[in-house]
Amino acid sequence: MDGETPDQQEQRTWKERAHYNNKGHVIIPGYMIQKTLEAAGKLSGDRVGGKKTGKAMHSYLSLIRVKGDIDTDMTRDDLQRITAFVSANGKPDGGKVPRNYPIIPEWEGKLTFLYPDRMKTILSSEKIEDYLDLAGTCIGIGHWRPGAPSKGSYGTFTVKRLKSK
Numbered sequence: 001m002d003g004e005t006p007d008q009q010e011q012r013t014w015k016e017r018a019h020y021n022n023k024g025h026v027i028i029p030g031y032m033i034q035k036t037l038e039a040a041g042k043l044s045g046d047r048v049g050g051k052k053t054g055k056a057m058h059s060y061l062s063l064i065r066v067k068g069d070i071d072t073d074m075t076r077d078d079l080q081r082i083t084a085f086v087s088a089n090g091k092p093d094g095g096k097v098p099r100n101y102p103i104i105p106e107w108e109g110k111l112t113f114l115y116p117d118r119m120k121t122i123l124s125s126e127k128i129e130d131y132l133d134l135a136g137t138c139i140g141i142g143h144w145r146p147g148a149p150s151k152g153s154y155g156t157f158t159v160k161r162l163k164s165k
Contacts, residue, residue: 006097014100015076017143019069026074026104030066030111032141037128038062039147040135048122060122061131063115070109080105082154084144101143103154132159 001009021027041058048054080103087094115123136157139145144152 010098010100014081015079015102017100018076018079018102020076021069021071023071024075026072026076026079026102028070028072028104028107028109028141030069033070033111033132033135034064034066036135036139036141036147037064037066037131039139040131043138043147044131044134057131060119063119064123064128065114067112067114068110070107070111072104072107072109074104079103082144104142107157108160129159 001012004012019027019029038058038061041056041061044057046057048057048060081100082103083098083100085096086099088097089095113128136159137146139147140155140157142155145155146153148155
């Protein structure tokens with residue numbers, strides 16, 4: 001806005017970093033869980049078909065599609081924030097500027113994981129749950145999470161129960 005300083009703009013717009021559904025609720029997109037699951041497969045280093053010649057597990061995990069989003073029942077007004085000093089130009093050697101990021105302190109939800117039937121011998125529900133546990137503990141979602149360059153402690157999650165169809 002005219003006459004607005006960068007700090008004033010940050011204070012006005014930080015809530016736009018969250019994702020919202022058409023009801024105005026803060027959501028965690030299923031796509032974020034999908035990408036975290038793939039990252040866990042990469043982190044594990046597991047291979048299917050042998051250590052040297054086998055295909056990397058994250059290649060199989062990338063076949064999974066997550067249907068739905070997690071509705072946190074929070075609104076824009078309920079959001080809390082954390083201030084982080086991040087690169088002003090997006091490069092590691094750039095000057096640092098304060099940025100506010102939304103925090104969702106607690107959430108739970110249900111998602112559906114879709115993948116081809118022929119993959120069920122490789123990707124059993126137990127195996128997917130193992131990788132989700134790894135993803136929740138070591139990768140996380142959002143800003144300042146264990147799997148981010150900043151190596152923070154936010155964004156971790158646990159899987160309570162997986163139900164297969």
